[in-house]
Amino acid sequence: MxxxxxxxxxxxxxxxxxxxxxxxxxxxxxxxxxxxxxxxxxxxxxxxxxxxxxxxxxxxxxxxxxxxxxxxxxxxxxxxxxxxxxxxxxxxxxxxxxxxxRAPDLSRHDMRIFAEIVDASKMTVDEVVAKALVLQRGGADVIDLGCLPDTPFDHMEETIAALKANGLKVSVDSANVSELERAARAGVDHLLSLDEETLRILPDNSSVVPILVPRPHGDLDSLQRAARIAHRRGISAILDPILDPIHFGFAASIARYVELRAREPEAEIMMGTGNLTELTDADSGGVTAAMLGICSELNIRHLLTVQVSPHTRRTLQEHDAARRLMYAARADRALPKGYSDALLQLHDRRPYAATPLEIAELARELRDSNFRIDTTQDGVHIYAKRFHHVAGDAMSLFPHLGVEHDGAHAFYLGTELMKAEIAFKLGKRYRQDEPLDFGAAVDINEEDATRFKEMGHTMRKAGEGRAEDASDT
Known part of the structure; x- marks a missing residue:
């Protein structure tokens, strides 16, 4: 049963x-x-x-x-x-x-996110810790300290100690071998990036887990040799064949990931998505979903993220949402569809909760004069007892409302109608007295959401009778 x-x-x-x-x-x-x-x-x-x-x-x-x-x-x-x-x-x-x-279970995932602080060497210890804690709240599992060329990182050891004291996993990313050696002695969890030559800086059976890269770039044979050296020396390692930007080897780099997984079925692999999200003028949510879909298929369980460009300021949260979405869909042997709206930031799959006919029926049944606002495929609806108007923009509705001399109510209706217009034009779900839901693109502020509801309740009570007056105009 x-x-x-x-x-x-x-x-x-x-x-x-x-x-x-x-x-x-x-x-x-x-x-x-x-x-x-x-x-x-x-x-x-x-x-x-x-x-x-x-x-x-x-x-x-x-x-x-x-x-x-x-x-x-x-x-x-x-x-x-x-x-x-x-x-x-x-x-x-x-x-x-x-x-x-049953409701989808989005609590599970099997990918770790390394969140890079690219200019850590130019920040104070307190600034790095503060930023790291924000990244952790956004979904980061490992804080990656980026080192800059020709920029001394004299306080690296102090920074690592402070992050570890806050219970954070730490990696250091540098092209300078001496900085990587210092980081290893300071007790980091990971080093980015070593190869078959520089792997020598770690002692046998080191607890530091390096991310290994090919030298020269794109040479999977060298990456496999580095992996075998690490294995012989009792060092666990993560392999990264490097994702290249579009028009600079992107397609070939995807092929390298596929080939590496075929060559190394059991290897731990990392993908750094920053070369795509940072270097492509496109909203990063969809890009992230596609790349983590590839990671899910190839069992790539380590992700390196960067948030530098303003258009990628929510990349970390998008990666966190995407890894949960892909895990749930893979567990069900299903398409990543119908599990979460977190990455539907601009357009919703079901933007309208009702049809124009259903709104018209509801408007006919209403017995109070409080304004209700909804959107359907034909525009923004505002309705109440014996009152129902629809338009594609908020300004066209204002002359019908009868609130010219009621500033507070006019402000409330203007706010809600403009929100509804934005939702209608984008194809987002509109809910009266609630903020628009932009998924992972915006934090949900419960305090603001409560204020929306309280303001809506107050304005509707203050406006009782207003719609009935407007219906006579």
């Missing part, structure tokens, strides 16, 4: 939810929907559920609308089954349920 799911909803959403659940086919044969007796699903409260949900609940899980604020633990104790908060929009239900009827 498949898992028994029970969905709680309201009158307006029931038919649409019923059609969507039916679309799951055989997977949904033991799924049921219960109309809790409110018109709008988001209005159901914990008390309403406790009064109106029949007992016993014959389900393995009960899924509530995402906007329902009921105490899930209290409901689970009372009814004896787990309650969980589903997506806010019915359109997002398939992605939420994921493969096998």
């Amino acid at each position: 498949s898992e028994r799911l029970l969905f709680l909803t309201g009158h307006l959403a029931f038919p649409r939810l019923e059609r969507m659940v039916a679309g799951f086919g055989e997977t949904a044969r033991d799924w049921r929907i219960h109309d809790i007796g409110v018109k709008v699903a988001a209005l159901m409260t914990q008390e309403i559920i406790q009064r109106r949900l029949p007992r016993p609940v014959e389900a393995d899980r009960v899924i509530l609308p995402g906007r329902c604020r009921a105490d899930l633990d209290a409901l689970a104790r009372e009814f004896g089954v787990p309650f969980e908060r589903g997506p806010e929009e019915i359109a997002d239900l398939p992605a939420y349920l994921g493969h096998g009827g």
Whole structure:
């Protein structure tokens, strides 16, 4: 028997939810929907559920609308089954349920991110530590200290000690062998980059794990020789055939990664993506997804990232999101699709939560005069009791609103309508009183999100009656 799911909803959403659940086919044969007796699903409260949900609940899980604020633990104790908060929009239900009827598990990954601080030698110890902690919060597993040519790094040892004291893994990246020797003596975890000649700076059975590169560039034979030397000397190593920029050997370098994996099926391999993300004028999220897809196929488990150009300022977070996405999809033997929206930064796969007809039906049913704002494929909708207008831009809607003499309400509606216009033009999901979701491109600030909701609640209360007045104009 498949898992028994029970969905709680309201009158307006029931038919649409019923059609969507039916679309799951055989997977949904033991799924049921219960109309809790409110018109709008988001209005159901914990008390309403406790009064109106029949007992016993014959389900393995009960899924509530995402906007329902009921105490899930209290409901689970009372009814004896787990309650969980589903997506806010019915359109997002398939992605939420994921493969096998459960939300995707994005907690797992098998790739380590080395985040380079390229100008560490020009920074103070405190500045390096502060930046490293930010990188760690963004997903970095190893902090890579970049050394610069002709720039002394006199405080390298002190910097390494400070990072280690903060519980961080550390690597040093230098073309200067003497700097690499100092870093090894200071207790780093990794050295970038050694070859079959410079590997001699490490003693036998060293605990330092070097990243080995070919010398000359592109020579996989030399890289394999270095790997064999490291193995004979009891040194664990990571191999990096080097990713080259577009038009400077990019395609050939991808081929080298494929060939190296064929030659060395068990080797640990690194890919440094900075030559692509930093040196290509394209949003880095999609680039990162494609490159980590290659890494996932080739079992490349070590990534070197750089964030120097302003257009790559979120590359670290994108790598973290991509490694989780690829792991989940590979574990399911599936396409990396329908697991996460973190890398859908400009355009959403499902930008509209409702159709124009559904919005029109909802507008006809409304019995209060608070403005609601939504987007569909035909534009931005603003509607309330006996009021409904749609346009492709916010300015075209303003003359219909009747808020010329209500500054606070006009400010609120202007903010929301411009946000809705941006979402409509980009193909992003718009949710009233919530920030637009740009995935890994922007941190989610819970404090700002709460302020959005509070401002929306205050403005709607202050504007009660405004839409009814506007409908008479």
